Every structure is written in structure tokens, then in C-alpha cells.
Amino acid sequence: MQFDMTVREKEILKLHEEEKLSFRAIGEKYGISSGRASQIFRDADRKRREAYRLEQQKEANKEEIPLSLTRGELIMLEEILQEYTRLCTAGVRHTLAELTRVKEDPRYREAERLAGYFDRLTGENG
Known part of the structure; x- marks a missing residue:
């Protein structure tokens, strides 16, 4: 809007x-x-x-909050973010314009950033 x-x-x-x-x-x-x-x-x-x-x-x-997660919860969050990014691109015909639009979406960028962060925390590569 x-x-x-x-x-x-x-x-x-x-x-x-x-x-x-x-x-x-x-x-x-x-x-x-x-x-x-x-x-x-x-x-x-x-x-x-x-x-x-x-x-x-x-x-x-922007405020940081104290958050205590188990490793399993962290992995589940990572999987949710990976599914979100997969769903974002699922309907895209993979033209340059459509891919650019998806990759410029702030939510998509943040999901990818957080997924990378989770990879480093869990020591896994999905």
C-alpha cells in the first residue's frame, strides 16, 4: 500500500x-x-x-529481544525460512525482471539473510 x-x-x-x-x-x-x-x-x-x-x-x-531457542527450534525456523524463499520463487517464470522483483523484496532478502545466519549457528548447510 x-x-x-x-x-x-x-x-x-x-x-x-x-x-x-x-x-x-x-x-x-x-x-x-x-x-x-x-x-x-x-x-x-x-x-x-x-x-x-x-x-x-x-x-x-530494531529492538533486540532475549530469545532462548533449542537447536531443534532453530533448525525448524531455518526450514520455515527456506520454504518461504522457495514459495516466493515457485510461481516465477524465471525471467530476469520477475527474479529481480522477487529478490528485491525486503522480506525475501531478510529470509535469505536469516537462513544464512541459521546455517552458521547450526553448522548445517540445509
């Missing part, structure tokens, strides 16, 4: 929040109904809140 706001959305947010213009006044300025101005505002506000939530989640995901 894309959270980039258009210039118009940013302007409507600013007009309503900072300049305290009503949706009716905003609608008149843009030649749209007050209902449409309100709808654009709500959509832009939702995008802004979701982008903020994702940024907070990214920061939280």
Missing part, C-alpha cells in the same frame, strides 16, 4: 488543521464539494497515520 500523499492532500490537511478552514471553504477553493474535501482530508489523514504507525513499527523491530 502506498502512503505518499499528493500535493492536494497535503494542502487540504494544512488548510483544515493549521489554517482552520472549513471543508466548505476548502471545497470552494478547489472547486469541489465540502463532502469531497472532507473525504480527501480523511484519506490523507489515514495515510499519514498509517505511515507513522509503520515508522514506529520499523523502529520497534
Whole structure:
């Protein structure tokens, strides 16, 4: 999902929040109904809140947590990650563009990175 706001959305947010213009006044300025101005505002506000939530989640995901795993659990996690990477490429026709798309997916890259990490921890090569 894309959270980039258009210039118009940013302007409507600013007009309503900072300049305290009503949706009716905003609608008149843009030649749209007050209902449409309100709808654009709500959509832009939702995008802004979701982008903020994702940024907070990214920061939280950087926190290290204490985790105690058995060797068997570690191997099981490695197998899950290997299956995930296999499933990512299973439907790909192996054109350069499709393979590039899959390999550029951050989840795929992270799964491959973690699988390599597990290999080093368990001393196995899958």
C-alpha cells in the first residue's frame, strides 16, 4: 500500500488543521464539494497515520529481544525460512525482471539473510 500523499492532500490537511478552514471553504477553493474535501482530508489523514504507525513499527523491530531457542527450534525456523524463499520463487517464470522483483523484496532478502545466519549457528548447510 502506498502512503505518499499528493500535493492536494497535503494542502487540504494544512488548510483544515493549521489554517482552520472549513471543508466548505476548502471545497470552494478547489472547486469541489465540502463532502469531497472532507473525504480527501480523511484519506490523507489515514495515510499519514498509517505511515507513522509503520515508522514506529520499523523502529520497534530494531529492538533486540532475549530469545532462548533449542537447536531443534532453530533448525525448524531455518526450514520455515527456506520454504518461504522457495514459495516466493515457485510461481516465477524465471525471467530476469520477475527474479529481480522477487529478490528485491525486503522480506525475501531478510529470509535469505536469516537462513544464512541459521546455517552458521547450526553448522548445517540445509
